[in-house]
Amino acid sequence: MAAEQVLIGGKWRDAEHNETFQAENPATKQALAEEYPISTWSDLDQALTAAAGAFQEMRQMAVEKLELFLNRFAELLDENKQAICELANTESGLPVSPRLLEVEMPRTINQLRLAAAASVDGTWRAATIDTKSGIRSYYAGIGPVAVFGPNNFPLAFSGASGGDFAAAIAAGNPVIVKANPAQPGTTRELAKLAHQAATESGLPPAAVQLIYHMSNEDGLKFVADHRLGAIGFTGSKLAGLKLKEAADKVGKPIYLEMSSVNPVVILPGALAERGEALVGEFQTSCLMAAGQFCTNPGLIILLDDDQSAKFIEGAKTGFAAAPSGTLLTKGVEAGLTQNLKVLIDAGADVEASGSGEGSSQGYTCPNTLLSTTAEKFLSNSEAFQTEAFGNCSLIVKAKNLAEVCEVIDSLEGNLTGTIYSDTAGGDDPAYDQVAHHLRPKVGRLINDKMPTGVAVSPAMNHGGPFPATGHPGFTAVGIPASIHRFAALQSFDNVRPNRLPRELRDENPTGKTWRFVDGAWTQGHIG
Template sequence: MTSQPVLINGQWRASTGTETFQAINPATKETLSEVYPVSPWSEVEEVIDAAVAAFKTVRSYPVGRFADFLEAYAAKIELKIDEIVEAAHLETGYPISPRLKDGEMVRTLDQLRQAADAARNQTWSLPTIDTKTNIRSMLGPIGPVAVFGPNNFPLAFNSISGGDFAAAVAAGNPVIAKGHPSHPRTTQLFAEIAQASCERSGMPAGFIQLIYRTSHEDGAKLVAHPKLGASGYTGSRHAGLVLKEAADRGGNPIYLELSSINPVFILPGALEERFSEIVDEFTGSCLMGTGQFCTNPGLVVVKAGDAAEEFINAVAAKFKATPAGTLLGEGVARSLRAGIVAIQQTGAQVVTGNEPADANRCSYANTLLRATGKSFIENPAGHQEEAFGNASLIVVADSDEEMLAIAEQLEGNLTGCIYSNTEGTDDALYDSIAEELRRHVGRLINDKMPTGVAVSPAMNHGGPYPATGHPGFTAVGIPASIRRFASLECYDNVRLHRLPEVLRDENPHESLHRDIDGIMTTDDVK
């Protein structure tokens, strides 16, 4: 069977690779018909060289050209929504509605357009002017960016349509998209639209390129390549750390989203006040999308007592009553099972689940485990094993002090949540836990589950290791996410007409705030 073409240097062409792969439909375990190539290193080098050539060209482009591309791309995607979401449905098992068409696609289009706005007004570039020394600086594009997309968000985190892609382009960088093998057809459709949008908006050949898959060794060589500016990766901790080691050796920045169990502390007063609501919110959050969210609540801490036992029983009943969803593939099901086994080996007990759910699709029973606070404190690493999917661990602490001790032992996470009584009966306990939890999470949440990640300028979708590779950056939230794919450019005594537009005396955008002599202002330099 003939394999699908790759997009290299503005052309769709047959791959020179001899290895191929096919995606499966996880809802039926059927192999899908399209065959895709595994690109050899010689092809990866071609992609890098084309991206470097494109970068040399676009360095002189006005910022509006990148915004025009992103807006044209979003508009063209809208014309093919049905075809894209159908492909994503077949490759992931996610329902077309509401998950793909009404949720993830809306978010994808929104973040592309937000990135376009930021590219045009340059809010991300942080222009800074010191008139006394005549030194001026700003953030500028870093160079070709390789984006590795995950399996769980085929649209909004896709390597050629997602947040990393939009951020890299908004900064003025060419993108090398390394597709995820779970949804190659979805990625191919996006790439076809992206290339057409490049041509329409006057972007050079090689500005956007797509290879579907490489060997692990060649992926590591890619992120370490001296001609590459940076990489963005979302996926498993093991694979991400291999890439990070390679990128570090090469001196290249790489921004990683790796793993997170997103702890939720439910304080006694909250359970007493709104028991049923919290049961429903936790169950819905944990099982949403079959638990395949990076912000899935994989760890819940409650204080021992009748209310805690009732909570565990109520959640277990809902887990049993809710049909198990479809996982993204057989590998995800195996990984989920391995994570559950690892948690059991710490002494945790299975409350419900922990068995295959349907032999005809990729699925596993909704699984709830429980452990004591004492066992967690004695083996915190084992209890924090990620079981990616429809599973969670409830830890029952004997005292307030034990709840705080659990917080102190947490690894880095994307989110951490505390439910407390609205009348203030939990405030003292809240204060002690929140102060500690703040150190271990990127986003601190009160009184709601963590699964929603708004594309907001204030959002932090990052956190301490192992949630991400660097706690100072976010993968979601424009303009901050754009700054990952930028370098700091400093101009010392450079003549005004030679400076980038945003560093000249006259402000080019009436809404652009610049730091002039320590004051944020939209004024011109006087």
């Protein structure tokens, strides 16, 4: 069987390859028929050269073309959503309905449309004008962007359609898509629609390119190449750190989402007030989609008292009875099994390990609830923070509030941190103390709800201190802020008015773009 074609320089063509791979259906553990190429450096080199040329064209291009492309791509996704979601289901095991068709696809389409609006509005550029000094600055595209998509969101975080893709295009950059090997067919279909939209919208032929896979050696060489402007990556900490090291050596911006246990502190008043309901919230959040969310509640911190004991008993019963879902890949299954062993070897006790009726027959792992004491956790905090990506969580029982704060102080950076407190205000003093310690450790501080939802909001921060991400100052979700990852700050000193970018001229290009002029934000013209 001939291998599927790559998209390079605006053309679908055979890859220059020696090896191929196949995706699997994780629900059946069976290989899918299609074969996909593992590209050699020759493919990557050609894609980089084509992307560099496309970037030069896009620098001179009217932003209205970016808006047209992003909106047209969104339309095409909507028109083809059923077929794409069915294919994504085959490659990921995630249900067509409601997960892919009613949740993830609408989110993906919405992100593209938000990026389209931001691209033409231009406020994201933060145009800053100092009329006295004659200095003006704004953000503009940084160059070709490589986007490495994850396995757990085949649409909304895909390298060919997700938030990184949308942000990179909105900034005026071409994108080289690196498909996740678990979902090559889904990524191919997304890239076909993106290529169609690009052609219809007048973007350069190499505005969107697709590579399925590459060797580790070529991958490291790729992210360090001088023709690349920046990299967006969502995936494992192990792979992310290797890519970061290669990019850092040459000063290449790389934005990583890697690892997070997302601590959840439940204060005594909340348990006394609504403990049974919190058991249900926790179980739902931890076990939905077999726990394969980067914001899964992997660490629960409680005071060791009677209310906490009831919470743990309820969670044990729920975890044991609930069906265990399908894991995305054989590798996810192996990684979860290995990291559970790390936690148990460190001294965690197994509170529950079972698979209820209707559990998956594909790649899977029993729903696992672990516990330990704060004292044990603090004695080996690095091991106890091992991310068990999947349907697993670790409960830490502390003797007092001071010990809760010690546990928090020992944590690495996380995407989220949650505090549950009572509604009557009895937990407020404890909340203030816990929040003071938790706030610097997380990108998003949450009150009274589990962390699994990540709203597409301009105020969202889907980022956090290392190793949750590679840099705490940026978000992977939330336009316009997410666009800044793929932009460079450009300053113009004493440049003649007719030579300035349109956003920096005296006349506001849209009449609505917000600009920072002589110390004040305004939508007005200058003069």
